[in-house]
Amino acid sequence: MAEAIEPRIELIGASRRFGERTAVKALDLTLEPGRIHALIGENGAGKSTALKLVAGLLAPSDGEVLVGGTRLDEASPRAAMARGIGMVHQHFMLVEPFTALENLILGAEPVRESPLSRLPFVGALFGGGRLDLDAARREAERLAAEAGLSVRLDARVSELSVGEKQRLEILRVLFRGAKAILLDEPTAVLSPLEVGELYATLRRLASRGDTVAVVTHRLDEVVRFADDVTVMRHGEKVHAEVLDGDARAHEEATIRRLTRAVMGGDVPDATARRPIAEDAPVVLELTDARVDGTGSRGLAGVSLRLRAGEIVGVAGIEGNGQRELVTALAGVAPLVAGRVALDGAPLFTSHGDAPSRVREARRRGLVAVLDDRHHDELVLDATVADNLVLGDLGLAMPGAAVDADEAALSSRRFERFAVEPRDPSRLGRELSGGNQQKVVMARALDRSIRALVLGQPTRGVDVGTARVIHEAVAEVAARGAAVLVVSADLSELRTLSHRIVVLSEGKLVADLPPTATDEALGRAMLGAYTEAPGGSR
Template sequence: MTGPPASGVRVPDGAGAGAAIELDGVTRRYGEHVAVRGASLRLAPGAIHAIVGENGAGKSTLLKLAAGVIAPDAGVVRVDGVPLRPATPAEAARRGVGMVHQHFMLVGSFRALENLVLGSEPVRRGGRLDLAVARARARALMQGAGLSIPLDAVTSALTVGERQKLEILRVLYRGARAILLDEPTAVLSPLEADELYATLRRLAREGRTVAVVTHRLDEVARFADHVTVLRRGQVALSRPSTGRSAEAERELTRAIMGGEAPPEVERPPLAEGAPAALVVDGLTVTGAGGRRLLDGVTFAVRAGEIAGVAGVEGNGQRELARALAGLEPRAAGRVAVGGLEISSWDVRARRACLGVVHEDRHAEGLLAGASVGDNLVLGDLGDLPRGARGRAAEAALVARRVARFRVEPPDPARLAGELSGGNQQKIVVARALDRVAPAAPGPGEATRAPRRAAAILAQPTRGVDIGAAAVIHAAIAGAARAGLAILVISADLGELRRLCHRLLVMRQGRIVASLPPACSDEQIGRAMLGLEAA
C-alpha cells in the first residue's frame, strides 16, 4: 500500500501511479449501427488526453469500453497490460479505473455527502454509516481536489455545475488511478472549467491517467498533452497537442469533420425602432428560507434581437428560464410577450408563442424512453388534425425537423436515449424553435405563418460538436430574422459574443450589467464578481 493521497482518502493498492489503458482494435455494435470500429488507443499515465469528434463519432462509447461499462464485440481492453475481464465497472474500479459520465448517475433524494460515499461508505460497528468519518474524508477530498459542494444539500437541489463536481468527487473518493471524464465542462462556467483542469493537471502530475471527452477545441489547445480525433467510430488522428495556433485548430477541425468547418453564423442586423417583444419587470423568485433566487429582474428584448445572459453558474440563470416558462410557482412580477401578459394565457397559447430550452435536457426536455419522432412533436399533437390527415401531418413535421436540424441517425423510430448527447440536444432545440419560428413547410405540410413571439434558450449548444452548434446557431439567427425576441443563457462567452446583440450579466439573482458583445473579458468578469467596472 502506498498510502493515501494528499486528500486523505484511502485508495486502492498502487494508486501512486496511473493505470495505463490500451484499447486494441476494439469494435462495439448496437444492432446494425457500429459505434466504434477497430479503434486502437493508449492512455498513458501522467498526461491529460483529450478525445474529440462529432456527435455520434463514438467518443462516449470508447470511454465506456475503457471503463468496463460495456464490453467490446471485438478487440481487447487492457489495464496495465492485462486484459480487462470481466468487462464490468466493478472490475475496472477494482483495477483503478473510474469514469465520470456525461449524464448524472446520482440519487436526487440523497444528500450530496450520501451520494459521494454511496457504495464505499465508512461504517461503525453494527454496519451503521459513520457520518463523522464520511464528512471528514469528503472535506479533505474537496480541499485536495479544489472542488467544493454543499455536503448537506439534497442532491436534486444542487445546480447542474455542483452535481457535475459531485460526480467527479465520487470517482476521486474511490481512489481511481485512471480518471475518464465524458464532457465534464459542458455544464461548467469558464472559471469553473479552468479550476477543473487545474485539478486534472495536479492529478496528472501525481502520475494518474486522465482522459477527457470534449467538444471545446480551446480546451484541447490550453490543457491537453495528447489529442485523439474519432470520426465515424474510427481513429482519424492521434498526436501530441501542439498548443494554441490557427493551423492546429484547422487541422483538428478538418479531422473531426472530414473537411473544412462550416462558416460562422452572422449576427442578424437589428432594425432601428423594433418594439420590445419580451418584457420582464420585477421578476422575483423566493426559495427555501426566504432567499431570493431572482431579485427584481427587469429587462426587455426587442423583436429580432438576440440578448445573451452571462454569469457564474448558480446565480439565477436556471430560475430565470423556469420562471419565464411558467414553471416557477413562487415567481412574482410581470412577464409579457408581444404585448400580452403571459399570466393571462392558457397553456396552449404559451406553448405556441414561447419556445423554451432548459439547461438539463434529460430532466426538463427529453423522454429518453420515447422515440425520436415522439420527442420531436411533444406538445404539438393537439394542433394537428385527427385521423389519417393528422398522422400524415405528424410524419411530415417530424421529417422536417429531423432534416432541418440534421438529427443523426435520421430514424424517427429510434429511442431518443440511444442518440448521442449532441443529437439529443438537437431534438430539444428543434422542437422549441421550429414551433415558434417554423421554416418553409415540407412536402405534405400546410403553409404556416411564422408566429412572432419569443424563445428562451438555456445552454442551447451544451455538449454539441462544431457542426451541430453551427446548425443550432443558424436556427437561432433565423428565428431572430423572423422577428422573434431571443434570450440565450449560456456559460460559453464565445457563443454569446458571436450570436448576441448585447450581454446581460447576472449575479446573485440580479441583472448587474448590460454590455456590448465586443466588451473585454475583464469587464464581464468584474461584473460577474460584483466589482466596479474597470
C-alpha cells in the first residue's frame, strides 16, 4: 500500500497545543518529494513537534496534515507507517538485547506459511506466526545495498556503535516501505565523518524520489546538504528559503542569515577563550590513566596536564575512550592503573570505591558533567527545581530548615540559564533536550570549581543556549579553573579550547591548536596522524 502513495506532505495551518502551551502555531509547511528539507530553530521552538505532526505521530489541534493530498486522520505510529512515513527519533527506538535483524522486522515481521497456518488459532500461534528470518535478511541486504547503509544484521543492538544504530533505524524505515523519512537531530550523536555519510545516504534516497526532512542545530550542514530550510521560532515559521547554488557558494553569509532568523536578531560574537597566564600552575594532571571500556578499548594510558585557566578540547570518533575519560574523571569509573592529581595532590588511583571517589572529587572541586543526561545527570521524574539542586544539599537533619536555601539556590540557577518552560515545578522529562541540558549545566557551573570536565556539553542544544553555556565555561576558566571538554562538535571545540587533543583507541594521538583544519583533526581521529604538542597546522 505504501507504493501507491505520492509522498508529498503538507501541513496546512496546523497547530498543536499541550495543555496551555502552544508548541506549534498555524504552521504551513510543504515537504516535496526528492528534496531534503531542514527544519531549524532554538530548543523548544516546536521543530520536533512539527516533525511529529508531519509523521502522523501527533494529531494537530487545529489545521490539517495532507499526505499525497489525502487527510491524515488517525495519529499513531501504525497509521503513519501505513501512509509510508517513517521517523528516526533522536533517542533511538531500538530494543537493545535484540539483534539488528530482529529490530529491523519488529512490527512488520515476515512469517512463513505452512499447512498449520490454515488451522484456526493454532495457525495464528504456530504456522502463520513463525518468523521467516531468511526472507527478512535477504530483503534487508537488498535495501542496505541500495541505500548504501552498512549494518551488521546479526549483532546485538547493544554492540552497535551510535552511527550503526542510526543506520539500522534508517534501514528499518526503508524496510517498512516508507517513501518519506523524517529524522530528529540525526547528527547530534555523529562524528564529522559519519555526518557526511549520513547525508550521502539521504541524498541517495531523495534522488530516487523519497521525501526527506531533518531537524538539526548545525547550520553548516544545513547549508551544505539541504535543499529547503524552514526556520521556526516560538512555534511559528519565521523564515523559509530554497538553498540554491548561490546560497551554498556564500556559506558564511547564509549561515549568518539563518542564525539571525533562528535567534530573532543579531547575535554577539562567539566568546573567545581568554589567554592563560604565563605562570599558571598545573591544576589537573592525568598520568598513564587506564580505564576498562564497556564495549570498546577504554582508556589505554592517557597522560595530560591542564593548567589553571586552560580549556582543553578532546576530539575523537565516538567510542574511542571519550566516555571512559569523562566517567573516570567524574569518579564513577575506577582507574585500572595510573593516577589523577588535582592541585598537585593525588585524587584518584586504582584504589578506592566509587562513592568515596565522587565525594572526594566534589570536596576538592573537580566537577564533571557526564554526556548521557538522561541516565547520569537528571532524575526525569523529579521537578526541575529539585534537579537543579540535586546533590548540592548536605544531609539535612529532620526538621532542619533547608527549604529556604534550597529554593533560593534552585531559583538562582533556573534564572541564570533561563530554563524553558518558565515553571520550575515541571518534571524533568517534560523539558526539551536543550532545556534539560541547561538544568544540568546550571547545576554544575554553580559549584566551586577547580577543574571542570564536560562530556558533550551542548549536544542537542540550540545555538543561543550553546553560546550561553560556552560563555559560562569560559568564565569558569577565567577564574582559574582547568577545563576539559569532550565533544563531537569540532566547531564547539574550536570556539572554546586553547588546544585540542585527539583520542583514538583509548590513546591521545594528537595535540593540535584550535586553528587546526577539519582534515588534520579528521586524520588524527582515524589514528593516522601524530604531531608534537603545540605543533601548528
